[in-house]
Amino acid sequence: MFRKLQSLDEEVTVYVDGVAVPAEANESVAAVLLRQSPVWARTAPVSCSRRAPYCMMGVCFDCLATVDGIASTQTCLTPVRDGMLVLRQKGRRSVRP
Amino acid sequence: MTGGPDLLIVGAGPAGMSAAVVARRHGLDVLVVDEQSAPGGQIWRNIETAADTSRAGILGKAYSDGADVVRRFRASGAGYLPGARVWHLEPGPRAFIAQNGVARCIDANAILLATGAQERPLPFPGWTLPGVMTVGAAQILLKSSGQIPDEPVWIAGTGPLSLLYAIQLLKAGGRIAGFLDTAPSANLAGAFRELAGAFLGAPGDMLKGFGWLMALRRQVRFIGNVKEIEAIGNEALERLRYITANGRSATVDARLLFVHEGIVPTIHPTLALGCKHIWNAAQDSFAPDLDTWGETSVSDVFVAGDGARIGGAQAACHLGELAALRVAAKAGRLSRAQLAAVAAPVRKRLKAALAIRPFLDRLYRPRSAVFVPPEATLVCRCEEVSAARILEQAAAGRPDPNQVKAFTRAGMGPCQGRQCSYTVASLLAAKEGRTVPDVGLYRVRPPFKPITLAELAALDAGAVIP
Incomplete structure (x- = not known):
């Protein structure tokens, strides 16, 4: 859906649902998700329809995903780190892992 | 808790950074907390990294101008906590923040909320589909990640940001399938009455805006007076339907749609704190009720920047400076006479920075379906x-x-x-x-930003848990 204007500077690797994908140090996890196909971050809790990053500034919460084990992380506010584990989040959160 | 800063500033955008610089100049101990990982706010997002890249040329001078403000902020001696979320505020004033997995409480002599704005919510059928995003989101991706859509996009909306992003996207080599201008043509009469004031007060900005509009009309499919839009698709956006005010309707293939209907002040923090709010009819939004220095109805809590009223980056800088001067005066660093003397030129510049607003507010007032x-x-x-x-x-x-x-x-x-x-x-x-x-609006309760139980459990011993 999106592409980088230039080749990656300071390339790191993050794992999206187990798949290794290249990313640029300090860009947001949401920006990385928007370069994957298909683009989505989580499913909605009622209809289970797919949602993708929408506002990129922390006010819509549609970019929530499980990042390094922490559920409902706002990926648009989370900078990537080498080796980061990102899991798209499905349905409602539960207290149990 | 004791030993807190004289002034705690929430937000490192134009207002927060300018306030920090002025407060430090008058000897105050200042701490700035910000959600982002680098200073600049949304308008100058990622400016320190992007300033030396080709992106700066694409984003234009108004963006590059931020580099100097960020430099002065960095050199001001203010404390700075990036990646920090404020999740609760209390009179006192006292702020609760979470950063690096730990929550803590900060008591300050004064708090300045420079939390800016968010894009106005603009519900329409299909707006939750992947492929639909705000124009602001697309611009943030360009600023912070240097990325643009890899296929033609539709843009539907009003306001200077829609035009600006469209121009930036074309400059960056992106493609626009069509631009749906959703400003009602009925706005023109009201805007016309403010035209002279805008041209006299901000001739450069007015010419720039008309230049963008002319360039877009020349280069892309431009459809005006669009009244309704609908995003259609199963798992993602597949088609876009639009209807103009004169009844023209069309359904087009679309994979990406960017929407925007202006911005509104961020009021979650002041609502949670119980500050008095007013209705700003010209901007169809609530705003905290402030005195001429930006102080809210809760003592020693100030608001500056677009969080006070939408006025843009320049106005935000001046509002931040005024609030900082008042805090310095309250702390005894300035006499009443000195305060008035220092503030006068700032107020003059503020007035000039706001000259274009009545025109923009009227021209880009959203259509009724947005509400x-x-x-x-x-x-x-x-x-x-x-x-x-x-x-x-x-x-x-x-x-x-x-x-x-x-x-x-x-x-x-x-x-x-x-x-x-x-x-x-x-x-x-x-x-x-x-x-x-x-x-009225919903009651806002803490935590107004998400925190984990682990963060909460790590709250400083001795602090009052709300």
Whole structure:
């Protein structure tokens, strides 16, 4: 859906649902998700329809995903780190892992 | 707790950074907390990294101008905590923050909320589909990640940001399938009355804006006076339907749609704190009730920048400076006479920076469907509550937004009403022949930003848990 204007500077690797994908140090996890196909971050809790990053500034919460084990992380506010584990989040959160 | 800063600033955008610089100049101990990982706010996002890349040329001078403000902020000696979320505020004033997995409490002599604005919620059928994003989001991706759409996009909206992003995208080599201008043509009469003031006060900005508009009309398919849009698709956006005010309708293939209907002040923090708010009719939004220095109805809590009223980056800088001067005077660093003398030129520059606003507010006032969407529209994105269900509540005699929230779950999801609060108020107002300020918004409760139980458990010993 999106592409980088230039080749990656300071390339790191993050794992999206187990798949290794290249990313640029300090860009947001949401920006990385928007370069994957298909683009989505989580499913909605009622209809289970797919949602993708929408506002990129922390006010819509549609970019929530499980990042390094922490559920409902706002990926648009989370900078990537080498080796980061990102899991798209499905349905409602539960207290149990 | 003691030993807190003289001034705690929330937000490192134009207002927060300018306030920090002025407060430091008058000897105050200043701490700035910000959600982002680098200073600049949304307008100058990632400026320190992007300034030396080809992106700076694409984004233009108004963006590059931020580099100097960030430099002065960095050199000011103010403390700075990036990646920090403020999740609760109390009179005192006292702020609760979470950073690096730990929550803590900061008591300050004064707090300045420079939390800026968010894009106005603009519900329409299909707006939750992947492929639909705000124009602001697309611009943030360009600034912070240097990325643009890899296929032609549709842009639907009003306001300077829509035009600016379209121009930046073309400059970056992106493609625009079409631009749907949603500003009602009826706005022109009102805007015309403000035209002279805008041209006299901000000739450069006016010429720049007309230049963008002319360039777009020349280079891309431009459809004006669009009244309704609908995004259609199963798992993602597939088609876009639009209807113009004169009844022209079309359905087109679309994979990406960027929407924008202006911005509104961020009021979650001041609502949570119980500050008095007013209705800004010219900008169709609530705003904290402030004195001429930016102080709220809660003593020693100030608001500056677009969080006070939408005025743009330059105005935000001046509002931040004024608030900082007042805090310095309250702390005894400036006499009354000195305060007046130092503030006078700042107020003059503020007035000049706001000269274009009455024109922009009138020209880009959103169409009615932005406030009262069709019944099938999901109003609450988080809990998936439609406009029809909100209207049912009104019919059942539950006119208060908090009652509607309790019965439908609208506003109870993770965004805490940031995307549906205005729409619920507008729907109830329309149904009952009331006004939005009369209906009001949801009550905002802490934590107004998400925190984990682990962060909460690590809250400083001795601090009061709210």
